[in-house]
Structure formats: C-alpha cells, structure tokens
Amino acid sequence: MTGPHLTEERLVEIYYGMEPVPDHVAGCPDCAGRLRKLETVLDRVTEDPLPLRPNLADEAWSRLEPRLPRPRRQPLLWPRAAIAAALAAMLTLVFFAGRRSATPTPDAAIDLRQQVLLLALGQHFERSRILLTEVAHEQDPATWSGYRRVAAGLLESNRLYRQTAAEAGDAMFNPLLDDLERTLLELAHAPDSEWLGLQRRIREEALLFRMRIVETRLASNSDLEGGL
C-alpha cells in the first residue's frame, strides 16, 4: 500500500474525474471499498429519470416567441467610436444644412435641422431609459460589467448632445441631459459596492419619468417650440 488513506473529498474528485485514481487504491481494500460505495450511490443518482419531452424545445419556443420584446431598430450596444463618429457627422451635417440653405429657405432649413436632431435625441433618450430601467431592476451581478460598457457608450453621445444643447442655449433638454450625464457617468464607473445604492437612486429619482415625458413630447413633436 502506498500513501495515506484517501479523504472523502479526494474520493469525490476521483469519481468526477478531477483527479486520477492513485495507485494507493489498488493496494488498499479499505479505500477501494469506500470508492465503490460512493460509485454505487452516485451512479444511482444518475438513474433518476426526467420528464424530458421530445418536443420540449419547440414547445418552449412557441410559448416564448410571443413574449419576446420587439427588437430594437438600433442595437443598444454600439462601439463607442462608432457612436461618437456617427453623432459628430450628423451634428456637422445638421449644422451645415442650416447654414447652406439659410438664404433661399431659412424656415425649411431650421425645420430640417430641428427634425433630424430631435429624432436622434429621442432615440438617445429611449436607449438611455431602457438601459436605466434594466439596471434599476437587475439583480444578477454578472450583467453589471456589460451595463457599464453600454453606459460608457451612451455617455459619449450624451456629452455631444449636452454641448450642442448648451451652445444653442436650449433650456428644455439641457437640464435633463445634465442629470442623465451624471447618472451615466456614475453607472459607467461605479464599483460593485456602490451598485445597489445607484440602483435605488435610479428607482427613486424622477429621471426615468422626466425622460419618458420628453420622449413622448419628441414623438408627438409638440410643445417643442424654441427647443434646441
């Protein structure tokens, strides 16, 4: 016989193939017997039958499909650089569209500029609100790092919107973009230890409600005179 008797833990590791069977077992009737007993019990557990229906996957999909949220037209998670580049290009385009067409049809140009920007802003608020809503109710810490990345992406676009709104002297969206930026900043950098507090603040503060109101107004395009 070689070596000391095997511990219970070692026997379990051997059973599950985490450890090779040591030479000791061959020369020790006691350990060999204990291993056989363990095998008998655990092999019997394996025989435990399951009510596994052959069409389980089809059934699961049939029930699941109508419950799935409608896909977003634009994915929430874009590469940060893509967001920033697309946004910068759009703002530049809007700016020049307004200037170039100012002489012949100033009203149309202003209207075009507002429409494009308001559409993009509405989508930004929608994506941010979806993110904050999911974060506010998410209990699985495994998902937090993913949410941080999404928040970091939205933070970059939010900065551009806020700066644009500030330069335009906008009083309607600027305070909301300001508050949203603070929350996204916290979210993007909050350590796990502060996550629960952040979730509570998102639930308790009126930010989500304010975003919903602005989104509704943007969608109906009403009450926006002088916005941006």
Added chain:
Amino acid sequence: MIEGHRVGGTENALPMPNRGDAQQSKVWMAETDQALASRVRAGDSGAFRHLVERHSRSVFRLAFRMTGSESDADDIVQDTFLRAFRQIETYEARSAFSTWIYRIAANCCLDMLRARRRRPQELPEALVCEAPGPDRMALATEVRTTLSGALATLSDQERAAFLLRHFEGCSISQIGESLGISETAAKNSIFRAVKKLRDQLEGRF
C-alpha cells in the same frame, strides 16, 4: 459572415426560420453560440430560436432537478430565455453561452425556490409522493421519491453546484462562474452535497 445569410440592411426584415426553410436552418445550425448571440444583438430574433433549441433541454434538466416540479421547470425555461433575450447585450463572448445561460437559469431557480418558501403550503410535485401520471408509471416511484427527498436536504447552492457537476458535466470553474461563487466555494458545495446524499442514500439502494 456566412454566405447566403443576410444581415446588413435587413434589421427590420427579421428572417424567421421555419421548418420549410432547411437551407436557412443549416446555416444557423452551423453557427457558434457566439455568432448566434451577435445576430440576436443585431435584432435577429430568428437566431434566438436556435439558441433556445440548443439550450432549453439542459436548462429544463437543471430546473426540474432544482425544483422537483415539471411545471415550475417549464416556467423557469421561459423566464431564463426571456431574461437572456433582454440581457443579450450584456453577454460577453469570452465565456461559453452555456455557462452564461446556466447562470441565468440558476438565478431563476433560486428566485423560484425563494418564492416557494414564502408559500410553504405549495410543495413541488416530485417531493410529495403524489400519484404518478401515466407517463410516470414506468418510473420506480420509490427511488424517485427517495432521491428527491435526498436532494431536498441540500441547500440551494449545494444542489445547484451538484446538479451542474453531476448531470451537466460542468467544470468547477464553470460552476463557480454560473453560480457567482469562487471555485473553492463551488468545490466545497459539491463535497457537502455528496456527503449529505451519501448520508441519506447509502444503504437504501
């Protein structure tokens, strides 16, 4: 991108596989879980169907053995994939999709068990020795009941860790990741689970 599968410019078209579309099905079947998850992220819910087809049985197995109830296990399969769909943005392809889905499923199971404890009068069907239905007649009811009773003595974490190792063949690191615990904690949970099962079952078979 796999030839023949449209992605760009078809976000709103949502290609949905059906039984008649064998070619499309073959394309999806050849794709990795990570590639399918990327398609779902891009708005392709048809790709999600294939993830459900691949992983619903293993989620059901875990859920049934965690809860001891077929109907609860069906509900957990639904909740698991609904959560997965909503959280698909947070899936990081560094880890296996199966590990990620087990993690969600394990959390759904724990939520279900916590809710059940708040309603102690509702015991799972497999733990109350009720008369088996026609499809269960072939089962050795006594063995089933004994095993269910033994599994019921484990803590939620011990049971989840044991089931993932014993029935699903997960590695210790996968179990740790799935349950959000360290590898040492995962291993110790399995050790404790096996000890309790031995105490309950040794000599009875």
